[in-house]
Amino acid sequence: MESLQIIQHNILYSCSYQKEQSSEQFLPEHSLGITLSGEAEYFTNEGSYLVKPGTIGLMRRNQLVKKYKKPSITGEPFKMIGVFLDQKTLRQYAAENAIGEQQPYQGNSVIQLTGNPVIKGFFDSLIPYECHPEKLSDKLCKLKTWEAIELLLQIDPSFKNFLFDFKEPHKIDLENFMNLNYLYNVPIGTFAKLTGRSLSTFKRDFFKIFEATPEKWVQRKRLQMAHYLITQKKKRPTDVYLEVGFENLSHFSFAFKKYYGFAPSEAGN
CATH class of the missing domain: 1.10.10.60 (Homeodomain-like)
Known part of the structure; x- marks a missing residue:
């Protein structure tokens, strides 16, 4: 087996057994993810980020990312769980929680949350569904996504600007x-x-x-x-x-x- 990806609505389970794997992609939505095993290096215009088991990161939408994945030296595959915080869900959350229009976000596009016990506990609750993805109904995925949003805002209220800046890229150089x-x-x-x-x-x-x-x-x-x-x-x-x-x-x-x-x-x- 080389790789396996399970996408259930907006929740991703990814597992790669390849010795080395590289990819690059455009992130159209915010992504909150945790590395469960293996290692990978992410490259953005802001720099490079080495992720190991337990690494938790929040990545901003509308950016280009290169990834180089490697299994651990003990032979474990590269495994991760990601939750995409899509614009539709964020707009619904903003409307129901009276969150107004935000100023254009100017901060970092990648935010480290490694070691935060609350976010770690959130991902622990998603691990059992890896073997039973059919249990992740649309309603349950929405609830888990709202939970992730709520937890991020509790951790740092300034994430409001990160999450709810809905403006599209403006004309740049x-x-x-x-x-x-x-x-x-x-x-x-x-x-x-x-x-x-x-x-x-x-x-x-x-x-x-x-x-x-x-x-x-x-x-x-x-x-x-x-x-x-x-x-x-x-x-x-x-x-x-x-x-x-x-x-x-x-x-x-x-x-x-x-x-x-x-x-x-x-x-x-």
């Missing part, structure tokens, strides 16, 4: 954003959303700045970074292709050879 985020392997539409633009406006603004389509520019930047990592940092192509945003080694090798005229395996010689 596209050039600076792309130079910081081109290594994330996500759809162009996600880049558009995070810069506060429709897809058509994003493509139009992008061409004005870079004089290239987003697809061509992103691939060129990734290949240039790969070339640097192989020739200057002496990394192997097998260690580089995921790091620079390619999904598989064969596609990376083909694109690299087409752009540079030689295979990535020859670049470090």
